[in-house]
Amino acid sequence: VNKIMGSTLEQLSAQFSKALTAAFGPEFSETDPILGVASNPRFGDYQVNVALPLAKQLGQPPRQIAEKIVQNLSVDDLCEVPTIAGPGFINLTLKPSYLEDRLQSMQGDERLSVAVAAPPQKVVVDFSSPNIAKEMHVGHLRSTIIGDCIARVLEFQGHDVLRLNHVGDWGTQFGMLITYLREAYPSALTTSDALDIGDLVAFYKQSKLRFDADPEFQEASGQAVVKLQAGDQETLQAWQLLCDQSRREFDKIYQRLDIHLTERGESFYNPHLAAVIADLKETGLLVEDQGAQCVFLEGFTNKDGDPQPLIVQKSNGGYNYATTDLAALRYRIGQDSAQRIIYITDAGQANHFAQVFQVARRAGWIPDGVEIVHVPFGVVQGEDGKKLKTRSGETVRLRDLLDEAIASARSDLEQRIQAEERTETPEFIDEVARVVGMGAVKYADLSQNRTSNYIFSYDKMLALQGNTAPYLIYAYVRVQGISRKGNIDFSQQSQIDIQLNEEAELVLAKHLIQLGDVLDQVAAELLPNRLCLYLFELSQKYNQFYDRCPVLSSEEPARTSRLALCDLTAQTLKLGLSLLGIDVVERM
Numbered sequence: 290v291n292k293i294m295g296s297t298l299e300q301l302s303a304q305f306s307k308a309l310t311a312a313f314g315p316e317f318s319e320t321d322p323i324l325g326v327a328s329n330p331r332f333g334d335y336q337v338n339v340a341l342p343l344a345k346q347l348g349q350p351p352r353q354i355a356e357k358i359v360q361n362l363s364v365d366d367l368c369e370v371p372t373i374a375g376p377g378f379i380n381l382t383l384k385p386s387y388l389e390d391r392l393q394s395m396q397g398d399e400r401l402s403v404a405v406a407a408p409p410q411k412v413v414v415d416f417s418s419p420n421i422a423k424e425m426h427v428g429h430l431r432s433t434i435i436g437d438c439i440a441r442v443l444e445f446q447g448h449d450v451l452r453l454n455h456v457g458d459w460g461t462q463f464g465m466l467i468t469y470l471r472e473a474y475p476s477a478l479t480t481s482d483a484l485d486i487g488d489l490v491a492f493y494k495q496s497k498l499r500f501d502a503d504p505e506f507q508e509a510s511g512q513a514v515v516k517l518q519a520g521d522q523e524t525l526q527a528w529q530l531l532c533d534q535s536r537r538e539f540d541k542i543y544q545r546l547d548i549h550l551t552e553r554g555e556s557f558y559n560p561h562l563a564a565v566i567a568d569l570k571e572t573g574l575l576v577e578d579q580g581a582q583c584v585f586l587e588g589f590t591n592k593d594g595d596p597q598p599l600i601v602q603k604s605n606g607g608y609n610y611a612t613t614d615l616a617a618l619r620y621r622i623g624q625d626s627a628q629r630i631i632y633i634t635d636a637g638q639a640n641h642f643a644q645v646f647q648v649a650r651r652a653g654w655i656p657d658g659v660e661i662v663h664v665p666f667g668v669v670q671g672e673d674g675k676k677l678k679t680r681s682g683e684t685v686r687l688r689d690l691l692d693e694a695i696a697s698a699r700s701d702l703e704q705r706i707q708a709e710e711r712t713e714t715p716e717f718i719d720e721v722a723r724v725v726g727m728g729a730v731k732y733a734d735l736s737q738n739r740t741s742n743y744i745f746s747y748d749k750m751l752a753l754q755g756n757t758a759p760y761l762i763y764a765y766v767r768v769q770g771i772s773r774k775g776n777i778d779f780s781q782q783s784q785i786d787i788q789l790n791e792e793a794e795l796v797l798a799k800h801l802i803q804l805g806d807v808l809d810q811v812a813a814e815l816l817p818n819r820l821c822l823y824l825f826e827l828s829q830k831y832n833q834f835y836d837r838c839p840v841l842s843s844e845e846p847a848r849t850s851r852l853a854l855c856d857l858t859a860q861t862l863k864l865g866l867s868l869l870g871i872d873v874v875e876r877m
């Protein structure tokens with residue numbers, strides 16, 4: 290198999306750099322050719338727009354510049370003769386022979402010719418991060434699903450990804466919780482059994498009620514915090530019990546969603562907090578304001594227009610969420626050698642991260658070449674457009690939400706089975722309902738641009754039509770059904786002769802070869818919806834191909850070539866869905 294190195298975009302881009310250098314001199318070797326997939330396929334497959342900005346820079350007409358670039362360009366292996374349109378756009382159309390070669394090299398390659406990132410980066414993805422003894426709510430679900438997808442894409446590209454769960458397991462609320470634990474479950478600390486206090490969220494509410502009502506309880510809570518921070522054994526044990534209880538609940542959700550995380554909660558950074566303050570003092574950024582230690586921020590003002598402080602140590606000596614994030618940032622850069630740190634939370638925390646990043650930057654803690662980025666997302670809304678609630682107005686529990694998705698998927702499936710007069714085993718039904726239900730929840734979230742709010746609707750996410758997981762899984766099932774009838778095991782074939790003659794074949798082929806470029810885009814912009822759209826469009830292009838080009842009934846060599854296109858489509862769908870954290874089934 291002839292290995293083609295680099296994606297089509299990379300190859301074209303390299304050729305344009307050469308052409309720019311040849312035409313205008315070595316100082317243009319780094320000039321961005323402004324190359325992208327053409328927005329209108331009538332003009333070609335790719336478009337290069339660099340002639341327009343260059344025209345200004347060089348004081349020459351843009352068309353003339355475009356002509357000079359094309360004269361110096363050697364893309365004969367990839368493209369037909371480039372054309373110049375309008376004021377100076379260069380249009381490129383891929384040659385069928387190039388597409389055939391690329392598809393042939395994808396065939397039999399489990400990476401589908403997607404190159405491994407060179408050099409790989411050490412990346413921290415901070416996601417999910419629920420709070421102990423509080424509800425893991427739909428916001429955390431979004432963070433979990435988006436973070437997992439981003440981590441999967443980066444891992445597939447070959448990066449070294451550390452998936453961190455920055456669990457909220459520290460802070461003054463534990464004084465209250467521990468005090469209540471002692472009061473309500475006096476034997477909890479003396480038995481060796483795992484504590485089962487049932488619903489921890491209810492436990493939290495009850496302890497809050499006690500706290501608000503009783504000054505003595507408040508006093509005891511305050512002392513418990515001091516003891517906890519001083520490392521008192523018995524207090525730490527109580528804290529551990531509460532964390533274990535929450536962890537068991539969180540793990541059930543992660544298991545159902547097939548999500549893997551390394552827990553490194555806020556408490557982990559406790560030993561590193563004092564150094565944050567000491568080092569900030571040394572940089573001269575630290576200011577005492579009404580007894581609190583803080584850094585005055587640039588570009589953030591309070592309602593009177595005065596610079597806003599970021600408090601890093603309260604007047605009582607306690608540290609806060611920001612201090613912990615500063616310590617975590619230093620640890621990830623210093624100890625984990627992270628080159629990129631990605632934080633996935635709702636947009637409501639945008640200011641928190643902007644402030645923490647600013648302070649770290651001004652303190653000189655972010656070396657050149659290290660990228661720190663907050664990936665915000667919008668809120669999950671019910672179908673009424675308000676924040677998602679159950680019918681009775683309660684916050685939705687995640688396990689109920691997942692149960693409901695699977696139950697709906699199951700009832701859709703059972704109806705279909707009945708209508709088609711099939712008989713299926715309970716195991717089959719369980720498996721398909723699980724894959725479709727979990728896939729639907731994940732895909733509904735990932736297919737939205739994450740920055741917008743998203744409306745949670747079981748009906749929409751489970752629809753077999755439209756940009757949904759069931760639609761894509763079903764597309765995969767249909768393609769595989771055809772492949773089975775075609776009866777060629779492509780994984781055993783070394784060299785398939787792929788021939789692209791029909792327009793619909795070319796359109797599908799051009800889409801298939803873009804997977805690597807799409808993943809690059811997802812990794813750069815951290816927008817999983819781009820991958821969703823790519824897969825949705827793939828299944829549409831496949832449908833057009835299948836409508837127009839007979840597969841099983843056509844003569845050789847077209848039959849094998851078209852079956853290879855089916856096989857590549859199925860493999861791309863499966864790989865793409867797996868990067869979204871979504872499984873497939875072979876029948877449904």
Ligand code: ARG
Nearest residue numbers: 415418419420455456457634
């Ligand atoms: N526990 C926080 C919350 O539930 C999210 C933590 C996000 N990560 C971080 N490094 N601050 O809102």
